[in-house]
Amino acid sequence: xxxxxxxxxxxxxxxxxxxxxxxxxxxxxxxxxxxxxxxxxxxxxxxxxxxxxxxxxxxxxxxxxxxxxxxxxxxxxxxxxxxxxxxxxxxxxxxxxxxxxxxxxxxxxxxxxxxxxxxxxxxxxxxxxxxxxxxxxxxxxxxxxxxxxxxxxxxxxxxxxxxxxxxxxxxxxxxxxxxxxxxxxxxxxxxxxxxxxxxxxxxxxxxxxxxxxxxxxxxxxxxxxxxxxxxxxxxxxxxxxxxxxxxxxxxxxxxxxxxxxxxxxxxxxxxxxxxxxxxxxxxxxxxxxxxxxxxxxxxxxxxxxxxxxxxxxxxxxxxxxxxxxxxxxxxxxxxxxxxxxxxxxxxxxxxxxxxxxxxxxxxxxxxxxxxxxxxxxxxxxxxxxxxxxxxxxxxxxxxxxxxxxxxxxxxxxxxxxxxxx
Amino acid sequence: xxxxxxxxxxxxxxxxxxxxxxxxxxxxxxxxxxxxxxxxxxxxxxxxxxxxxxxxxxxxxxxxxxxxxxxxxxxxxxxxxxxxxxxxxxxxxxxxxxxxxxxxxxxxxxxxxxxxxxxxxxxxxxxxxxxxxxxxxxxxxxxxxxxxxxxxxxxxxxxxxxxxxxxxxxxxxxxxxxxxxxxxxxxxxxxxxxxxxxxxxxxxxxxxxxxxxxxxxxxxxxxxxxxxxxxxxxxxxxxxxxxxx
Numbered sequence: 001x002x003x004x005x006x007x008x009x010x011x012x013x014x015x016x017x018x019x020x021x022x023x024x025x026x027x028x029x030x031x032x033x034x035x036x037x038x039x040x041x042x043x044x045x046x047x048x049x050x051x052x053x054x055x056x057x058x059x060x061x062x063x064x065x066x067x068x069x070x071x072x073x074x075x076x077x078x079x080x081x082x083x084x085x086x087x088x089x090x091x092x093x094x095x096x097x098x099x100x101x102x103x104x105x106x107x108x109x110x111x112x113x114x115x116x117x118x119x120x121x122x123x124x125x126x127x128x129x130x131x132x133x134x135x136x137x138x139x140x141x142x143x144x145x146x147x148x149x150x151x152x153x154x155x156x157x158x159x160x161x162x163x164x165x166x167x168x169x170x171x172x173x174x175x176x177x178x179x180x181x182x183x184x185x186x187x188x189x190x191x192x193x194x195x196x197x198x199x200x201x202x203x204x205x206x207x208x209x210x211x212x213x214x215x216x217x218x219x220x221x222x223x224x225x226x227x228x229x230x231x232x233x234x235x236x237x238x239x240x241x242x243x244x245x246x247x248x249x250x251x252x253x254x255x256x257x258x259x260x261x262x263x264x265x266x267x268x269x270x271x272x273x274x275x276x277x278x279x280x281x282x283x284x285x286x287x288x289x290x291x292x293x294x295x296x297x298x299x300x301x302x303x304x305x306x307x308x309x310x311x312x313x314x315x316x317x318x319x320x321x322x323x324x325x326x327x328x329x330x331x332x333x334x335x336x337x338x339x340x341x342x343x344x345x346x347x348x349x350x351x352x353x354x355x356x357x358x359x360x361x362x363x364x365x366x367x368x369x370x371x372x373x374x375x376x377x378x379x380x381x382x383x384x385x386x387x388x389x390x391x392x393x394x395x396x397x398x399x400x401x402x403x404x405x406x407x408x409x410x411x412x413x414x415x416x417x418x419x420x421x
Numbered sequence: 422x423x424x425x426x427x428x429x430x431x432x433x434x435x436x437x438x439x440x441x442x443x444x445x446x447x448x449x450x451x452x453x454x455x456x457x458x459x460x461x462x463x464x465x466x467x468x469x470x471x472x473x474x475x476x477x478x479x480x481x482x483x484x485x486x487x488x489x490x491x492x493x494x495x496x497x498x499x500x501x502x503x504x505x506x507x508x509x510x511x512x513x514x515x516x517x518x519x520x521x522x523x524x525x526x527x528x529x530x531x532x533x534x535x536x537x538x539x540x541x542x543x544x545x546x547x548x549x550x551x552x553x554x555x556x557x558x559x560x561x562x563x564x565x566x567x568x569x570x571x572x573x574x575x576x577x578x579x580x581x582x583x584x585x586x587x588x589x590x591x592x593x594x595x596x597x598x599x600x601x602x603x604x605x606x607x608x609x610x611x612x613x614x615x616x617x618x619x620x621x622x623x624x625x626x627x628x629x630x631x632x633x634x635x636x637x638x639x640x641x642x643x644x645x646x647x648x649x650x651x652x653x654x655x656x657x658x659x660x661x662x663x664x665x666x
Contacts, residue, residue, distance in 0.1 A: 008558060012541075019540045331536045334497060335550050335597070336525025338518050414497050418532070 030310025031357030039365025110245035130220025146193030330417025350402025358394025450503035481656030529598030
């Protein structure tokens with residue numbers, strides 16, 4: 001019975017509001033735009049950061065990536081016409097990391113060599129990625145054709161290579177060319193599989209490149225060695241690098257930070273120079289999430305201001321309504337309505353106004369991101385939390401901005417109110 | 422606070438100012454308004470008794486205090502001094518919520534300008550006091566139908582006030598005033614906005630209600646309307662000038 005009384009109050013409130021349809025509609029517009037902008041802005045913000053987060057996730061949040069870099073003191077000595085720089089991660093490093101840290105699940109060695117790939121009369125500068133089959137467990141990519149590198153390729157009689165979709169298009173013209181023979185540098189390889197590749201962008205790096213050619217690491221080492229000779233403007237530079245990258249997978253994300261610190265300390269002990277870099281995707285993920293939060297707060301505040309304006313609009317109209325209905329308030333009080341009952345009557349009306357505005361606003365706010373995605377191609381995500389948040393806010397706007405007019409109505413002197421007009 | 426169940430006062434018109442079974446009584450009631458620095462005395466020691474089942478008209482020129490008296494009788498205002506009893510309960514020192522409760526349970530108002538609520542139907546207007554009393558919807562709807570029948574508007578329950586004539590609107594107002602079965606029905610110039618023929622119909626309705634036992638106090642300045650009442654209280658300068666029976 002109590003329930004039906006609430007429903008009856010709401011019904012009477014709606015009935016009163018419908019007496020002035022245009023006015024009620026215009027009043028709700030403020031809340032419609034306020035709530036709409038909250039939902040839409042959060043959806044745009046969410047979409048932009050979701051894209052970035054997805055890229056970071058592809059790096060693997062339980063991975064630690066170690067890169068070989070040329071130490072600065074080596075780079076300076078350019079006057080020598082021919083010299084060998086020896087730097088970077090070693091096979092021993094990989095072995096040590098795997099043995100020392102209990103939290104390390106597995107390690108993937110990566111050897112990178114730039115070579116020309118040739119098939120018939122087509123050529124492409126490829127990045128030869130000498131690695132173990134585990135690479136594809138850590139850098140998960142869709143297999144378009146054929147298979148990935150397997151354990152059998154480490155010992156097989158023929159040299160296997162996995163190409164990217166991009167490389168396959170450039171070299172083979174058609175993707176369905178499993179079994180063709182590709183010449184890389186001085187060696188011959190059989191194309192066993194093609195994978196889709198990710199492209200690095202917006203400061204988020206993925207471990208793979210579109211010109212990658214994946215071969216087993218022992219083949220890479222045997223065929224290309226650890227020496228790289230670079231010729232530029234008449235100078236000849238030789239580099240000796242054992243591993244260009246080591247990807248370390250940690251058992252759980254909780255152990256990533258501590259393990260990364262441990263590896264860094266260990267490398268510092270064994271390397272005289274800073275010829276390595278430790279990257280932690282998880283840390284990137286954390287900072288990206290923090291950025292996203294800031295972004296959302298800024299957008300939310302802007303939307304909040306428009307909600308405030310909407311709320312003030314409602315209050316303004318309700319105050320006018322109270323003045324207009326002074327006589328009605330007097331009659332209700334004379335009949336025996338208590339102050340509290342007058343307050344709840346007017347509060348219900350404002351909450352109905354703001355809730356209807358909120359509901360329409362959520363609809364508009366969901367439609368705008370959809371249009372943005374459709375016409376501007378920007379990714380947007382309407383999250384459940386933004387909808388719940390907006391619904392709550394519009395209810396609160398009704399209560400907060402309805403309270404003052406309602407209290408004013410209740411505090412009218414019944415005798416004065418009855419005499420009004 | 423609630424009306425004692427089944428305690429209907431004895432019937433029959435009794436003159437104001439005397440009678441033992443008074444349902445409403447005022448003792449030395451004064452009302453002083455403060456207007457800036459000056460104090461204006463609207464009522465100066467009024468003592469009156471309205472017997473159960475009586476029909477009294479309050480008359481007097483403007484400024485005589487009859488409106489103030491009606492507001493006090495209707496518990497819309499509190500006296501500055503003196504005491505006021507309704508059905509044996511002193512209501513002169515009650516707070517706002519308690520006065521609302523007295524109005525809700527024991528008083529019915531009929532106004533000069535009908536004062537129906539425009540957005541509500543006839544039925545909903547009649548139901549209003551029951552709504553504030555917290556009646557279940559089904560029961561109050563039934564009660565509204567009965568009351569509409571009593572005032573002769575049985576077929577117009579779903580109409581809006583603005584679809585009715587003045588006389589019909591005043592009938593709705595009377596039905597609304599009767600909804601809480603009040604101890605006293607207060608009428609403020611009930612025929613003031615009606616033509617004389619319609620006014621007569623409304624007065625006949627009120628007289629009929631009085632004959633069935635309803636206590637009525639009516640403010641009017643028209644002698645032919647006041648003639649419907651069994652007693653006439655003439656006010657002058659905030660005092661009872663004379664009582665005419």
